[in-house]
Amino acid sequence: MADILHIIPRMVQGGAEQLLLDYLNSAETMHRHKALVLFADSDPRMIDPIAAQSEVRPSTSYGQIARDILPIRRHIASQKPAAVVAWMYHAAVLAPFLVPRGIPVLAYLHNTDLSAEAKRAERMAQKALARIARSQRVSLLYSGEASRRFHEDTLGYPGTRAHELANGISLETFAADPTRRADMRQDLGIGPETQVFGCFGRFNPQKNWPLVLDAFAAARRANPSARLVAAGRGVSLQNPEFAALVSARGLEDAVIALDAQRDMARLYDTIDVLLMGSAYGEAFPLVLLEALAMGKPAIVTALGSVPDVVEGLWDPIPVEAPERFVATVEAAARGDWPALAIPAEVLRAHAVERYGLGAYARGFDTVLNTML
Template sequence: MRMRILHVITGLQSGGAEAMLYKLLSASHGNGFTHAVIALTSGGPYFEKIRDLGVDVQTLDLNMPLVGPGAVLRLRRKIADIAPDIVQGWMYHADLLTSLALMRFLPGKAGTCPPLVWNVRLSEIDPRFIGRSTRLVIRCLATLSHRVPAAIVINAEASRQTHIAAGYTAQKFQLIPNGFDLEKFKPDPAARAALRRELGIAPETRLVGMAARFDPQKDYPAFFAAAEKVIAACGDVAFIACGSGVEAENPAIAPSIARGDIARHVHLLGRRGDMERFYPALDIYVSTAIGEGFANVVGEAMCCAVPCIVTDVGDSRVIVGDSGVVVPPADPAAMARAVIALLDGPAHNRQAMGARARTRMGDFSIAAVARRFEAMWQTILSDKKARRDRKKAEGTDR
């Protein structure tokens, strides 16, 4: 009999949690597990992608963060109708709403309240980047963490320490890193040549890139400031960046690319759906993030054998190991020096570093990561059954 897992996620827009959920479903759905998804908000590119996997996807169409008791009741009824064996939450608001829904659960077909697992993605709780309502949700979850979830999944060790400091119980964390499709993301000379032709970048031009939505935590000003320094020092180099809002028409970006000679060397691509073509075109991948847990984009670049220069945030240092370079966050001069050092060195050094990066990502295959999720869910259900059997034996089963 297949185990039925219900995933409740805040939304299905473009983001790390959404991408990881999609990859997990791709690797697990139908392999002894049946999955369903409820998104609190409507729309998003991952709605169709997940539905195309044959997974049941529903939405509550909520206007976050303004939700009331009616939203809790609607979610509770949907959970009862789906009758999952396990409910897997994704991100703070979904974790809280699902916790409230299950605290006064209306038994459905299964006749029993399913265990709930939370999923925490942030490695830092920084008021500069997290709104007041989300900080309030985090405080509520810290209180509930001691008695509601069966487990709390984190994808970075830094998340554990941050959330323990915020009041979460230390006893329930389970570290399961992001997983990657090494067949999809791999070195691809044809893709490298094709993207360069598309952008008018010569085969011999050194190319540095970053993929991230335009968001304060990604620190695009540092990316552009570092690019300006590298362009001045290295000459034949180009920079590309992609992600939601990463376009020349963005008024917040325009001043950064208007300085000096930077506009001729920087290509802003907006959101792209062909990241498996993006990474192989690069000679160096950079991440200027000032807040990160386990960045999917860094892992994908490493799968494509691209050496990475990352900021020392979250678990980035652990992820790249000896296959990349780590610099302080919010320090474009340090980022520029690291890029220049790699570009000025022999090409075979970059290639060797990239090869180590891909080898390193073998430990993070999505198949292996999916098995870790599945083993956790099976253990939780086994523990639940053992407790129920123990109560029956003691004559206290209700």
Template sequence: MAHLVVLHVIAGLGRGGAEAVMARLVAASAAQCRHVVVSLSDDGVHGARLRMQGVSVHTLGWRRGRATAGGLFRLYRVVRDVRPDVVQTWMYHADLVGGLAARLAGVRAVSWGIRNSDLHPQRSSRSARMALRLCALLSAWVPRVIVSCSERAARLHAALGYRADRMQTISNGLDLHTWSVRPQARAEQRARWGIGMAAPLLGMVARWDPQKDHANLFEALSQVARALPELVCVLVGPGMDAENANLIRAIRARGLQGRIVLDGPRDDVVDVVAALDVHVLSSAYGEAFPNVVAEAMACGTPCVVTDVGDSGRIVGACGWVVPPCDAQALGEALQEALTVVCGDGGAALRAACRQHVEEHFGLDRMVQAYLQLWARLRTEGDARCAA
């Protein structure tokens, strides 16, 4: 059978989780598929890398959430010229415009991609909320399948009006050769950060965004610091630097100066999470399948998470899950986690984290699920054409 031709439509190619998963999927399935990628915005961090792998990448230059008539026509022409077997879209805006362009170009094999568990009514963008509502209305006509990376997100979107009978959950998968236990990272990164080897070390890899609820994290840290005077927390991600005045004010308001290391965005996140005693994700809403939780666990780093999206399912029995926006519960879980990880039970827990990810969230599992889905969509399309 000839290679599948899969055209991906995504809002952008920046540092987000959906972008990383798409790039990972494209690279891992290149032997079975010819991939074409359309970014509604720009090249981001993945565009050049994808081109180096031989992937055709088109950029439309849209501002976030702002379509143009010329851009819509260009998208339609790309779909028409490529004539893909399947159009796979990623996130609300791409689901909406990518799905419509595909159907107008005569492609029925459309697979939407849900990457959020929900949208906050005040903090989420108006265009994202509008795109979600339109997708719910069109979900009976545009997509053949709606792929959710999260079981909870699938249920929530069905409740919002998406066609439940078209939902399929495919969890994100990790390259377990890249995301691995790295004993040398602990000493190397602590030296880089100026942190002693004996200090209890927390960390969170996340952008500065209300969704991530750093305010809740800081309140919890102020509680933990009273019990663990040597506590240090490293924050990594876009906006995690001294130029972020709102971040600095929030840190000072909780008296956490000297306890928090700001390291900005990093390309070597694998070394960051491998160096931590515990990784925390304090999100208040919006997560579906937070990749960083599985990534940290694959590196043998236990996690404390808020119960948003599939965070609890990822952690399983190998970590701590607390309600969102509950600083008291988060602080207690962080203190307990550090006590266990830095004590006699730490080695066994680290090994259990790695094993859990190997069993449930490996890259091969995700790739095979998408390949089977795309092959089925092409077969169904061929059958309709023959009829």
């Protein structure tokens, strides 16, 4: 058993952050874990479950972190971690400066490509990490083969000291509950027989909400009673940009926008079909694994490891064919999408066999053990 320190910029609603939270709370890991959260503006709903295992720095900018490098470095040295895991690009680029020499660093990456409009700082961090990795200052862990392939083939990341790990979820948390479904639908004013689509992801160009709403508008033309339950940071009718997208498609009475939510299982219980129309960047999306574990089919774009996850179940939609995404959602609204016929227990078994949190934690430990 070793002491492992995880460095992450923020704890907010997101796939990587949820993985860290679940891993720290997992009974399957053989190591002791703590998290160092660099920025003060984290979501309390993500911090509270790991309060005993985490420390939140008061930083408000990367400039402040740069000025505090020496105090942070001394603080990390005092904890004497056997290894440090740096989550995502920015933490990974900072790690060689924050972590004392002699302590191995693992950079954990959770995406494939960035958008053409990605922030300059993010692109700089992506390129800087490639140089750092080539200098053998960090090892690399990717969320799946597709993420590793993109970084090595497109960005020139080294193939040595590199590992890949399929994401995992809590199969106990994500298990269908008919009573919860009925209660949640009643709370949201949705009838028991109403067809409900769901889309869960932050309001961000990566998640491609315009495409999702275009597809749902087509679904409403095929099935006028259909509803969309939407959740994620900024996914609220109080957000003028999101509200404008909904209004432009005449969907004000059909979209239930819930903003960021912590209890996601009850949302999956509410819906019948998950929609994920992401345009870029996805590596191993947790929402897809969660939907499968809940017995829900998902209409998804073919990014990252998505084709591997749904292999043998249905075909994902090529990103370059948005019209096919719209047509597939419309077909589902008519009841003509073949995946609707797959029994819920078959979908759950697919997730149970491959994507449990226990297997994820043991796999993570195996990677860490190569560094100790």
